[in-house]
Amino acid sequence: MVIIGKMFLNKGYEKEYKKRHDELWPEMEKAILDHGLQEYYINLDTDNNILYSFLKVDSAEKWEQLRNTRICKKWWAYMSDIMETNDDGSPKFIKLTEVFQLSR
16 A cells, blocks of 8 residues: 655754654564554755655554654654644644556
């Protein structure tokens, strides 16, 4: 299953966001992989600081379980000072609607 969405980075934190992901905690990486991740890309639109996320996961249900883990909530808290978040600490994520696909 593919999930594509967008998140919102606070202005001035572009380098810090990249640094934190370059130094992704091993425990967080393991949790992500354990919850069915196959591929994960995050791209930044520097004109408006919108992060576009592409995830390929085993199943949406398995992926959603990640949000209930201690390490995921710790990661959200760590990232909350540099991006827009929801009341529960999760990053604001807007799922995008696919309108076209071409594949081989």
